[in-house]
Amino acid sequence: MSDLISIVIPYYNGDIERLEATLDTVRDQSHSPMEILLIDDGSEAEFAARMGEVATRYGARRIRQDNSGPGAARNLGAAEARGDWIAFLDADDIWHPDKLAAQLAHARQPGNGGKVILTRTGTVGVDGTLYKENRYDTFGATEAFVARLLRGGVHSFTSALFMHRDTFAALNGFDRRLRYREDHYFLLRAARERGVSCLPDRLSDRVLHDNSYTAAAKRPAAADLYARQVRFADAVAEIDPAFVSSAFLADEALRIGKQKAGSGDTGQALAMAARAIALRPGSRKGWLLALAAPAARLVPGRFAHWKPQSGLAQTSPVQKVT
Structure with a gap:
């Protein structure tokens, strides 16, 4: 089975320094991906230009679309991906060095190849301080997992999503009608139609930074x-x-x-x-x-x-x- 992994990162008018920090954690993976796809979701000219410079520095493939939302951007990235495995990453999140290697090894275990693979995730400050750990592996059977998902008990997981490209295609990707909770809707369908398996290690983190606080305030x-x-x-x-x-x-x-x-x-x-x-x-x-x-x-x-x-x-x- 192939070990070629494509990384899909949607971007829209984001913090360039945070994007660079995110890409640093991709570059530091113990299992190197075959490609990084940066999907520009119709950013303003200044942000788009800087994002293009970053893409060049990190050897990423930049693809631009009219602003259509993060789900549509991820769908475009998956359609353009050349790897057999797809890992999604938000533009201001970070991965731990063994994230891809661990998920690939887990996906190769009997019965897991068609599932969506998650890891535990954290919510951290820019200095690395951990505020919360999300332990999806403790949620139990499918219906219990779905119930927690609908109650808002499953969050900050998008950058932990890893699956075979055939699994993503079978689920028809992210629903373009939704620009909010499109990731929850995708995971809900995945849990019921393909199955979700979660590693017990925290390998992906959402970073709380000044811009994220500003966004929350507005x-x-x-x-x-x-x-x-x-x-x-x-x-x-x-x-x-x-x-x-x-x-x-x-x-x-x-x-x-x-x-x-x-x-x-x-x-x-x-x-x-x-x-x-x-x-x-x-x-x-x-x-x-x-x-x-x-x-x-x-x-x-x-x-x-x-x-x-x-x-x-x-x-x-x-x-x-x-």
């Missing part, structure tokens, strides 16, 4: 965030007749409302509380959010942990990565 309006979840729920309902959209969306309205309350935006928090109550009238949580939203504005420190990313940014680190 989150869209609650209504836009909720609309994204509606599109995701509609897609899941198409393939899962047992999926209860109203319950899922009630939970998502609560989550978004708490984030807005934590940021001091009482109006948007109350709107999400009303949405959650309408979807699930018998639940106390919507009413509790409706009471907490004004209080969060009056006593912001009490609910600061509800702010986007604040739970990670303010939590004591687990350890420093060495």
Whole structure:
């Protein structure tokens, strides 16, 4: 079986220094990939030019498309890939040196060749401080894994995705209708149709950096965030007749409302509380959010942990990565 691996990295107006740090970890792999494909998802001219320079320095193949979202960019990269195996990597994440070697060895074990292979992942600071470890291998059987996925219990995994190109083709890639949670939808289908196997080692990390904090601070309006979840729920309902959209969306309205309350935006928090109550009238949580939203504005420190990313940014680190 071939050991040729193609790396697909979508990029859109990103931090160039972070992209270079990401590519450094690809270059340092103990099993070298046959190629790196940088997919420019319609970046502005300044970013596109700098990205082209980086691609040349790292020997990557640069492919440009009109802005269509990360899923479409990954699909294009996979279509252009020449390797038999495909590994996806986001432009500001990092890999540990044995990541590709370990996943390839695992994929070659009997019964794993057609599965999507994951590793444990971490959320780290730019100095290597570990804030969270995501242990997908502990989630158990397929339905338990899917349930955790739908509850938001599986995240920061995209840069750990590794599979044979035939597996990606059989799953029809990432759904182009979705620009948000398109990775969750892909993994949900993979778990049910092909199987997912996860290594117990943390070999891929999401990096929290200044630009990621800025992006979190400039989150869209609650209504836009909720609309994204509606599109995701509609897609899941198409393939899962047992999926209860109203319950899922009630939970998502609560989550978004708490984030807005934590940021001091009482109006948007109350709107999400009303949405959650309408979807699930018998639940106390919507009413509790409706009471907490004004209080969060009056006593912001009490609910600061509800702010986007604040739970990670303010939590004591687990350890420093060495």
